[in-house]
Amino acid sequence: MLVSTKWLNEYVNINGINPADLAERITRSGIEVDSIIDRSQGMTNIVVGHVVECVKHPEADKLNICQVDVGEETTQIICGAPNVAAGQKVIVARPGAVLPGGMKIKKAKLRGEESNGMICSLQELGIEGKLVPKAYAEGIYVLPQDVLPGENALPLLGLDDTVLEFDLTPNRSDALSMLGVAYEVSAILSQGIALPKIDYPTATEKAEDMLKLRVDANADNPMYVAKVVKNIKVAESPLWLQNALMAAGVRPHNNVVDITNYVLMEYGQPLHAFDYDRLETGEIVVRHAEEGEMMTTLDDAERKLNSHNLVITNGKEPVALAGVMGGANSEVHDGTTTVVIESAYFAPSSVRRTSKEVGLRSDASTRFEKGVDPNRVQEAAERAAQLMAELAGGEVLAGSVIFDELDKTAERITVSPDYINSRLGMKISMDEMLTILERLRIPTQAINGQLVIDAPTRRQDLKIREDIIEEIARMHGYEEIPKTLPVSESTPGGLTPYQAKRRIVRQFLEGAGLYQAVTYSLTSKEQAQAFALETAQVTELLMPMSEDRSILRQSLIPHLLEAATYNVARRIDSVALYETGSVFLGEEEDGLPREVEHVAAVLTGKWVDHPWQAETKKVDFFVVKGIVEGMMDLLGLLDGLSFKKAVVDGMHPGRTANVLLNGERIGLIGQIHPTEQKKRDLKETYVMELNLKAILSVETDELLYMPVPRYPSISRDIALVVASETSAGTLESIIKQAGGKLLKDVKLFDLYEGDNVEEGKKSLAFSLTYFDPERTLTDEEVVKAHEKVLNALTAEADAQLRG
Numbered sequence: 105m106l107v108s109t110k111w112l113n114e115y116v117n118i119n120g121i122n123p124a125d126l127a128e129r130i131t132r133s134g135i136e137v138d139s140i141i142d143r144s145q146g147m148t149n150i151v152v153g154h155v156v157e158c159v160k161h162p163e164a165d166k167l168n169i170c171q172v173d174v175g176e177e178t179t180q181i182i183c184g185a186p187n188v189a190a191g192q193k194v195i196v197a198r199p200g201a202v203l204p205g206g207m208k209i210k211k212a213k214l215r216g217e218e219s220n221g222m223i224c225s226l227q228e229l230g231i232e233g234k235l236v237p238k239a240y241a242e243g244i245y246v247l248p249q250d251v252l253p254g255e256n257a258l259p260l261l262g263l264d265d266t267v268l269e270f271d272l273t274p275n276r277s278d279a280l281s282m283l284g285v286a287y288e289v290s291a292i293l294s295q296g297i298a299l300p301k302i303d304y305p306t307a308t309e310k311a312e313d314m315l316k317l318r319v320d321a322n323a324d325n326p327m328y329v330a331k332v333v334k335n336i337k338v339a340e341s342p343l344w345l346q347n348a349l350m351a352a353g354v355r356p357h358n359n360v361v362d363i364t365n366y367v368l369m370e371y372g373q374p375l376h377a378f379d380y381d382r383l384e385t386g387e388i389v390v391r392h393a394e395e396g397e398m399m400t401t402l403d404d405a406e407r408k409l410n411s412h413n414l415v416i417t418n419g420k421e422p423v424a425l426a427g428v429m430g431g432a433n434s435e436v437h438d439g440t441t442t443v444v445i446e447s448a449y450f451a452p453s454s455v456r457r458t459s460k461e462v463g464l465r466s467d468a469s470t471r472f473e474k475g476v477d478p479n480r481v482q483e484a485a486e487r488a489a490q491l492m493a494e495l496a497g498g499e500v501l502a503g504s505v506i507f508d509e510l511d512k513t514a515e516r517i518t519v520s521p522d523y524i525n526s527r528l529g530m531k532i533s534m535d536e537m538l539t540i541l542e543r544l545r546i547p548t549q550a551i552n553g554q555l556v557i558d559a560p561t562r563r564q565d566l567k568i569r570e571d572i573i574e575e576i577a578r579m580h581g582y583e584e585i586p587k588t589l590p591v592s593e594s595t596p597g598g599l600t601p602y603q604a605k606r607r608i609v610r611q612f613l614e615g616a617g618l619y620q621a622v623t624y625s626l627t628s629k630e631q632a633q634a635f636a637l638e639t640a641q642v643t644e645l646l647m648p649m650s651e652d653r654s655i656l657r658q659s660l661i662p663h664l665l666e667a668a669t670y671n672v673a674r675r676i677d678s679v680a681l682y683e684t685g686s687v688f689l690g691e692e693e694d695g696l697p698r699e700v701e702h703v704a705a706v707l708t709g710k711w712v713d714h715p716w717q718a719e720t721k722k723v724d725f726f727v728v729k730g731i732v733e734g735m736m737d738l739l740g741l742l743d744g745l746s747f748k749k750a751v752v753d754g755m756h757p758g759r760t761a762n763v764l765l766n767g768e769r770i771g772l773i774g775q776i777h778p779t780e781q782k783k784r785d786l787k788e789t790y791v792m793e794l795n796l797k798a799i800l801s802v803e804t805d806e807l808l809y810m811p812v813p814r815y816p817s818i819s820r821d822i823a824l825v826v827a828s829e830t831s832a833g834t835l836e837s838i839i840k841q842a843g844g845k846l847l848k849d850v851k852l853f854d855l856y857e858g859d860n861v862e863e864g865k866k867s868l869a870f871s872l873t874y875f876d877p878e879r880t881l882t883d884e885e886v887v888k889a890h891e892k893v894l895n896a897l898t899a900e901a902d903a904q905l906r907g
Contacts, residue, residue, distance in 0.1 A: 105272055106141075107285050108351035110265040115286035116295050123266040129292050130268070134578040135279055141267040143351065144258055145204040145230045151175065152260065153196035153223065154253040158189055163215035170223065172196060175254015182219035187243035194244055195224040195257045204230035229263065235350045237357070239340070248343055262347030275565040277474035281372025284562065291543040291579060300370070302483070304490040304500055307334070311501040314380070315444060319507045320391040324414045324454040325426065327478065327510035328390060329485045331445040332380065333498035336360060338440050342495060354467070360436045360443055363491045365467075373447060373476050373484035374468030376416075376424055378434045380442035387419040388444070388505075390426065397422065401429045401464070413458045414450065427455035427472040428464055443492065447485035449478055449510050477562040478512040514547070514558035519569040521555065527573050529588055532580060540579045541572075605739060605800045609703060610684065612735050618682040618705055623663035625686065626653035635661040635754055637771060637795060640690035643697040656688035656697060660704035661791050665776070668706045669784045677787075678709030680723075684796060704793035705731065708786055725759050728773045728790045732763060740804035741765060746833060747773070754780050763794060765802070770795045817848070817875035818886050822894070823906035828857070828866050830901055835868060842896035846881065846889045849873040867906050 109123055118126060127137040154173040161167035161182065168188055170181050174196055181196065188194070198221045201209040212219050222228075226236045226245045233241065240246065251260060258264045270279060278284040283299065290297040311332040319325050338358050340346075345366060346356040352369045356362050364375040380386075393399075393409035399422040400406045407425070409415065414426035423434040427450035436443060455472040459465050485504065492498040521534045534550060541548040546566070547558045559566035566572065577585065599607065614620065628651060633639045636658040648654035657663070660683050668679045682705040688697035707728060712721035721727075729747065736745045744766040752760050752772055760774030771794035781789055824835065832852050839850050854869035861867050872893065874886050897903040 105270040105280055105285075106351065106353045107268045107270060107282070108262070108265055108348065109268065110262060111282055111348050111351065112285060112289065115283065115298050116290045116293065118289065118293070118295075121293075123268065126289070127268050130270075130289065132582065133288070133292050134574075134582075135276060135288065136271045137268050138271040139269045141269065143230070143263045143265045143267060145263075146206075147202060147204065147229065147258060147263070149198045149201035149209075150224070150229070150257045151196050151198060152247060152251050152253055152255045152257050153181075153194045155188065155190050155192045155194060155223075158183075161215060161217060163217075167214060169217055172221075172223070173253045174198060174221075175252070179220040180218055181221050181223055182214040182217055183223045183244070185223065185225065185243040187240070187246070188223060193247040193249055193251050193253075195229065195247065195261070197222045197224050197228075203228060226261075229261065231350060235353065235355050237340070237346065237355065260343060262344070262351055265351060267351055274474065277471065277564055278372070278477075278562050280471055280474070282370045284372055287545060287562070291540075291545070294543055297545075300487060302486045302490050304493045306502045307499045309334075309501050311503050312505050314386060314501065315505050316387045317505045317507055318387070318389045318419075320389065321414055322507075322509050324392075324451045325390045325448060326451075326508075327449040327481050328388075328507045329447045329482050330388060330505040331447075331485050331489045332501040332505075333443045333445065333489060333492045333496075334501065335441060336443055336492060336496040336498035338436065338438050338496070345495065358436070358438075359496045360440065360492065363488055363495065364445070366491065367484050367488045368467060368471070371477075371480050371484040371487065372471055373480045374427070374471055375484060375488050376430050376446040376468075377436050377488075378423060378430070378444040378446065379436050379440045380444050381440070382434045383418045383423065383444065385418045385420065388446075389417045389419045390448075390507075391415065391417060393422065399425065400432045401425060402432055402435060403429065403464075404432060405464075407462050407464075410461065412454075413461065414454050416446070425458065425462065425464075426450050428459050428462070428469045429466055443498070445485050445488050445492070447481050447488070449476060449481050475564045477564070478510050479561045481510075482506075512561060514561060515567055517557045517559055517566065517569060517572055519555050519557070519572050520553060523569065524555075524573050524576060527570075528577055529586060530580070530584070532576065536580070537576055540576050543579065544575060546575070602800050606684065606701075606796065608738060609735060609796065609800075610682075612738050613682045613703075613705065613731070616731055616734065617711075618680045618707075618731075621664060621667050621681040621683045623660070623667060623683060623685070624653060625657055625688070627655055627657045627662060628652045629655055631657075631662040633658050635659040635752070635772075635791070635793065636687070637702070637769070637793060638689060640698070643688050643691070658687050658689060659793060660685055660687065660702050661706070661793050664704055664706040664791070665784055665786070665789070668708055668789065669786060672708070672786060678711075678713070680707045680711075681705065700795065701797045702793055703796040703799075704791065706789065706791050708789040722788065723790055724788075725773070725775060725790060728792050729761075732771075732773060732792055732794070736765075736799075739799065741799065741802060744802075746837075749831070750774075763792075765799065768798075770798050811877075813875055813877055815875060815877065815880045817873050818881055820872045820874070820886070820890050821853075821869060822872065823854070823867055823869040824897060824901075824903040825861060825865050825867050825906050826901055826903045828864055830866075830903075832868055835870070835897065835901055835903065838896050838900050839870065839872065839893050842893045843872065843874075844889055844892065846874045846876060846885065847872060847893070848875055861906075 127140050131137050151174055155170050156173050157171040158168050161169050166184050168183050170183050171178055172181050197209045199211050209222050223244050227233050272279055286297050314332050341356055341359045341362040345362050349356050354365050360377050364377050368374050392411055393413040393415045395411045397409045415422040416424040416426055424430040450472050452473050452475050455469050459469040489500045493500050549556045632642045632655040643656040645654055671679045684703045686699045687702050690698050692698055707723040711723045711727050736742045746764045747761040750760050750762040751757055754777050756775035756777050762769050763771040773792040776789045836850050851871045853871055856867040
């Protein structure tokens with residue numbers, strides 16, 4: 105919204121107030137002023153000139169030699185404008201004048217003829233070409249005959265003005281009019297406001313005798329007002345009206361159209377003027393368009409309508425697209441003598457939909473979409489009739505043709521001062537609140553300690569208590585709100601047990617040397633169920649971005665393998681990545697897939713690489729197994745952890761195991777099958793994937809500090825010969841079960857197959873630690889417990905001590 109301070113001064117006295125200071129106060133009160141535009145742009149020595157004589161330049165067909173009276177003298181000026189002529193009053197930049205952009209005017213010779221200045225177009229004075237009246241778009245601007253030669257031209261053109269550009273939020277549609285801005289500024293400055301006084305003579309003939317009205321779509325058009333003005337003379341608007349429109353960013357056309365645009369900018373109420381004779385039927389019918397109905401709008405574009413679009417018709421065909429733009433077939437033209445002024449209330453949703461469907465936005469549709477003031481519909485029509493009587497010599501017929509089913513009652517809001525102060529953290533008295541609302545011209549009563557407010561319909565944004573709080577806060581001054589901390593009980597932030605344990609998992613994996621990866625939750629059909637711990641119905645996207653991202657994953661491993669391949673292809677031969685994320689299984693009762701959080705890792709290349717010590721170790725099964733055991737130990741779940749050999753599609757048949765927690769399968773670890781590795785251009789690669797939700801949902805005892813034992817422990821090493829298929833885990837389990845309370849630790853430290861061990865057998869060596877935290881153990885007690893272990897191994901696993 106562009107606001108001319110010169111125009112604004114007609115309603116609120118802002119004389120003596122610097123525009124920059126005014127802009128600052130408006131911004132601080134809640135409406136941001138984006139820019140301050142000085143329309144004079146530093147111009148000097150611009151005067152009115154009278155073209156006394158105009159003849160063709162003897163040496164140039166497109167130039168004219170003009171003798172121009174500039175008040176003090178008559179001087180010669182060469183002018184190339186096609187419309188310059190003797191007898192005109194024009195704008196002259198005298199030698200020494202400064203034009204926008206710093207251009208200085210000097211005496212010059214053009215084709216041998218002296219030129220003492222320049223006859224100016226409006227564009228040369230800094231006015232945008234799109235705002236210049238079409239009659240003067242290609243030439244100089246011609247002033248009215250009643251101006252005096254030598255007079256300063258800037259005030260005549262309204263260029264001694266400053267324009268404030270508002271950046272309005274959607275709720276402040278009231279400030280899309282000069283009167284709305286005047287209400288705002290009068291409240292800020294605590295000034296009075298002078299509203300237009302509407303008074304004009306009327307003819308004895310009545311409008312309803314010449315025009316009939318019918319509204320068939322009252323839901324979308326609850327109010328329609330039409331006035332009839334006869335015997336008008338369509339002509340150029342007076343200079344002050346053109347200046348006001350150009351300052352507001354509107355192009356002048358003729359007096360009738362300019363009056364409707366002026367009232368639009370003044371009241372915020374869109375109007376339209378129909379040529380009565382072009383209506384032909386003397387009737388206006390408001391209805392919805394027929395499906396596929398065609399009409400040509402004022403921009404000469406033919407538009408196809410549908411049954412949602414509201415149209416104004418003459419009873420036969422559309423003459424305007426309601427709330428958006430008039431029709432070319434009823435446009436006011438130079439020969440128009442009788443005008444119908446339309447002022448209406450169109451439903452915002454209807455105008456918004458029509459504007460969007462036909463691809464056309466206008467100043468009128470912008471205001472209708474946000475909602476206009478119901479109580480200004482009639483008044484705006486009266487204001488336009490008054491101006492047409494004054495500026496176009498029209499004769500206004502008595503009364504109006506009206507359809508009115510519009511609710512114009514004010515919104516009643518009740519709020520207590522205590523409620524307002526509690527929300528603002530301030531102590532504003534009721535009297536001060538009443539004063540603020542009075543300045544805003546919002547009718548308010550104090551009843552039983554409450555503020556009872558009838559929100560004016562011009563303020564469509566005032567609906568609830570919080571809107572009134574905002575009005576009081578911004579007028580009192582946001583800068584006056586005290587800076588305090590809230591006084592209330594606070595709840596300290598923290599992690600849930602699940603979140604805390606998940607953080608432990610991530611910290612452990614990163615501490616072990618793995619890097620976190622984040623991969624897509626979407627995958628392809630081929631990989632959707634690969635390596636899945638649990639398979640279920642897949643969840644497909646209705647509109648996938650590609651085939652490779654069309655299904656929600658059921659395992660984290662496939663995308664981690666892709667990440668490993670990506671890194672190896674870029675000469676990063678050792679990769680250790682992990683990811684925590686969700687997999688999506690089947691479908692719940694609500695139609696959504698069951699979401700389960702997993703943790704997975706991929707490792708390939710070297711695990712230890714110390715060139716200085718010439719020490720290198722490749723990733724193997726036991727590295728991954730050790731990572732899982734370390735993580736479970738940190739979570740307090742190691743005692744329930746076990747591994748069982750498994751066969752899984754895509755995994756090495758001899759180097760894959762299921763991970764069990766308290767006997768339940770929670771994951772898998774192992775090497776990727778060599779065929780799969782080759783397909784992915786990977787060398788020996790190991791993976792693990794665990795059901796993180798199942799792991800972290802297990803309740804564990806609180807971690808307690810264990811003091812360093814005061815009494816010595818006793819260690820016993822045993823080497824057992826067992827069948828090759830007997831696992832170390834089975835033997836360890838037997839040892840722990842038989843060892844009793846004195847056995848505190850069991851560790852496997854050697855595996856041997858070869859010489860001195862018969863075929864089909866292997867040797868496993870364990871270190872067993874015995875101790876009692878309360879006393880020193882005797883050899884007899886250790887021997888007794890150790891014998892139980894050996895007997896159990898012999899009985900349950902056919903294990904023999906290696907000699």
